[in-house]
Every structure is written in structure tokens, then in C-alpha cells.
Amino acid sequence: MSDVDVLFARLRSEGRKALLPFISAGDPDIETTAAIIRTLAEAGADMCEVGVPYSDPIADGPVIQASYQRALESGFRLSQLFELGESLRSGSPQPPLSLPMVTMVSYSIMLRTGIEAYVRRAVAAGYSGAIVPDLLVEEADEAARICRAHDFSLVQLVTPTTPRDRQLRIAELSSGFLYVVSVTGITGERRELPPSLLENVGWLREQTELPICIGFGISGPEQVRQLAPVADGLIVGSAFVRRIAAAHDGRAAMLEDVKAFAEELIQAMREPVGLASKRTQ
Known part of the structure; x- marks a missing residue:
């Protein structure tokens, strides 16, 4: 079992849902990325998605x-992604980080x-899995086999336009959790999500x-309250990244803003309203 499997088994036994913030590695620099991840852990986030910068983004919004x-x-290199994980897991000079981390990486x-x-x-650096948004299901057999051999979760995406027979195949080749895209299009904050x-x-x-986590378009507490009853986890990306980019008052103020927002989302997950639905065990 990967750390992702262990996390969702524990949350299920506790009747809780996961908050999965997304941040971009190396924005604005790798040292700040490490501080943000630690801050998210302190706030109570359950897992962190670490985006691997890529010059040809797949489904990422502006x-x-x-x-x-x-x-x-600023000079980000892939080696820094692994060094980031190693430094957080080693605990030098701070205590070791136990928060599971997965990479969001282009195939x-x-x-x-x-x-x-x-x-x-990735495993040696302390990462527990990878979300691979551009991995075609027809090409996923080898990656799925390798990831399972290393207890490394391979998370794939299901979109609103994915045919159901294809969704089944994606689920068969995925591990850790299934990433359900809430809206058609690119990532970004939205005020409304489709009833479908x-x-x-x-x-x-x-x-x-597989646990089902919903992402794309979740911008704040109200949508979290709506979706928490029907998901095992919620993925929030652009709303965190925007706060990091808007840090005009220094790193300390930005970290406080990120922490407060994460705590607000976690509180909203504990008070779900709107789309409440009995969860199928």
C-alpha cells in the first residue's frame, strides 16, 4: 500500500474527507515551496499535490x-523536485514532514x-504517487505496472466528456484515488459547478x-460545502496559487494567508450543505 492508500483508509474510518491543495514547485522559489508545504501541513491539509513546471501545460488555466x-x-529543474521531497522528509533542519505528497507531472x-x-x-525522495493528466489510457499499462511494483500511486483523470466505458478502463489502471474533473476545460476558479x-x-x-477526489474549479468554502458530501477528497489549486502569486507583503504574510485559507476550507468540509448525499460505502 502507498501512503495515499493508508491516508484514505484512515480518513474513511474516521468519517472525514481529504483536502488536497495544489501548489507549483519552484514558485517563487524552491525554498518557499518547502515553507508552503509545511504551512499546509500545519493548517491540517491531508495531502499536497506538487505541480512540476512544464513549458507546454496540458489543462492548466492562466x-x-x-x-x-x-x-x-527562475531556473527550476526537475532535480529540485526530488531535492525538495528529500529535504522535507529528512527533517533537516526542521522535523520530518509526514504529509503525503504526490506530483502532478506531464507524461x-x-x-x-x-x-x-x-x-x-520520486519514491526515494518521499513522494507517494503521481497525477499524470496527459497519460492516455491506451498507453497506461506500463506505467500502472511500474507504479504498483513500487507502491507508488498512479492517479488518472476522468473528465465530464470521458465516455463511461473509458472511465472504467481509467479506473482499472489507476491507484491511490481517481481524479474527477468537475468541469470541461482548463483549471481555474469558478462560481458554479455543473449538476451532472x-x-x-x-x-x-x-x-x-478507489476514493474519488474532485478538482478543477473549486474556488472557496461554499463549493467545498456543496461537494464534500459526495467526494472522498477535494483538490484546490488555482485559489492557492493565486494567493502565493499575490504576496506583495512578504513571505510571512503570504504563508499566513495560505494557512488561513486552508483552515477555512477544512472548516467548510466539516459543515457540508447543499449537495448532501448519503455516501456509498
Whole structure:
């Protein structure tokens, strides 16, 4: 079992849902990324998604695209991703971080590195899995086999336009959790989410035992309250990245803002309203 499996098993036994913040590695620099991850852990986040900057983004909206560009312009290299994980897990000079971390990485980066080499380096650095948004299900067999051999979760995406037979195949080749995209299009904050989302999540629950996490478009506490009853976890990206980018009063103030926002979302998850639905066990 990967740390992702252990986390969701524990949360399920406690009747809790997961908050999964997304941040971009190296934005504005790798030292600040480490401080942000520690701050999210202190706030009570359950897992952190660490985006690997890429010059040709897959489904990222303007906020995350801009963060990747800033990181690349400041000299981000893939080796820094692994050094980041190692420093957080080693606990030097601070205590070791126990928060599970997964990378959000383009399949082209994994191929260029070598799938097994990437997974081995990620595991050694303390990462528990990878979300691979551009991995086609027709090409996922090898990656799924390698990831399972290393107890490394391979998380794949289901979108509103994914045919149901294809969703089933994606679920079969995924591990850790299934990433359900709430809206058609790119990442970003939205005020409303489609009603068809609830129906599709309900259908998926009858097809797979994987935890279901919803992402794309979740911008604040109100949407968290609506979606918490039907998801095992909620992924919030652009809303965090925007706060990091808007840090005009220094790093300390930015970290306080990130922590307060995470705590607000966690509180909202404990007070779900709106789309409340009995969870299928």
C-alpha cells in the first residue's frame, strides 16, 4: 500500500474527507515551496499535490500556467523536485514532514526521464504517487505496472466528456484515488459547478472502490460545502496559487494567508450543505 492508500483508509474510518491543495514547485522559489508545504501541513491539509513546471501545460488555466512560467524563468529543474521531497522528509533542519505528497507531472517528463527511473527517484525522495493528466489510457499499462511494483500511486483523470466505458478502463489502471474533473476545460476558479457532476460521481462509486477526489474549479468554502458530501477528497489549486502569486507583503504574510485559507476550507468540509448525499460505502 502507498501512503495515499493508508491516508484514505484512515480518513474513511474516521468519517472525514481529504483536502488536497495544489501548489507549483519552484514558485517563487524552491525554498518557499518547502515553507508552503509545511504551512499546509500545519493548517491540517491531508495531502499536497506538487505541480512540476512544464513549458507546454496540458489543462492548466492562466493562474497555474503563470506560476509554471515564473518557476521556469527562475531556473527550476526537475532535480529540485526530488531535492525538495528529500529535504522535507529528512527533517533537516526542521522535523520530518509526514504529509503525503504526490506530483502532478506531464507524461512527457516521465518518458524523458524514464518511467521506472522517475518512479524510483520520486519514491526515494518521499513522494507517494503521481497525477499524470496527459497519460492516455491506451498507453497506461506500463506505467500502472511500474507504479504498483513500487507502491507508488498512479492517479488518472476522468473528465465530464470521458465516455463511461473509458472511465472504467481509467479506473482499472489507476491507484491511490481517481481524479474527477468537475468541469470541461482548463483549471481555474469558478462560481458554479455543473449538476451532472453529482450524477457521474454516483455512477463511478458503483464501479470502483478507489476514493474519488474532485478538482478543477473549486474556488472557496461554499463549493467545498456543496461537494464534500459526495467526494472522498477535494483538490484546490488555482485559489492557492493565486494567493502565493499575490504576496506583495512578504513571505510571512503570504504563508499566513495560505494557512488561513486552508483552515477555512477544512472548516467548510466539516459543515457540508447543499449537495448532501448519503455516501456509498
